[in-house]
Amino acid sequence: MKATVHVAGPPELGGYYQTCARCGHVLIDLTGSTPMVVEGQDPVIPVWPTGERVATIGNATYVVPTGRQLGADEIECRAAS
Ligand SMILES: [Zn+2]
Numbered sequence: 001m002k003a004t005v006h007v008a009g010p011p012e013l014g015g016y017y018q019t020c021a022r023c024g025h026v027l028i029d030l031t032g033s034t035p036m037v038v039e040g041q042d043p044v045i046p047v048w049p050t051g052e053r054v055a056t057i058g059n060a061t062y063v064v065p066t067g068r069q070l071g072a073d074e075i076e077c078r079a080a081s
Pocket of ligand 1: 006023024078
């Protein structure tokens with residue numbers, strides 16, 4: 001199984017939704033859920049930095065550092081036509 005490398009698009013809906021800028025794959029979808037917020041603090045929704053290469057394999061997701069070549073077990077996603 002190869003990891004698919006996506007490119008994070010800008011977060012939408014205040015960070016509740018984020019897709020790949022290239023193929024549209026949903027990277028984050030928290031719509032319909034309620035993030036846990038510590039009482040007295042503003043909610044901080046973690047998002048992928050826009051333009052970051054984000055690899056997904058199964059349910060795991062990780063960042064491919066800038067400048068690193070993709071490994072043999074990583075492939076770029078294909079742009080949606
Ligand atoms: Zn993609």
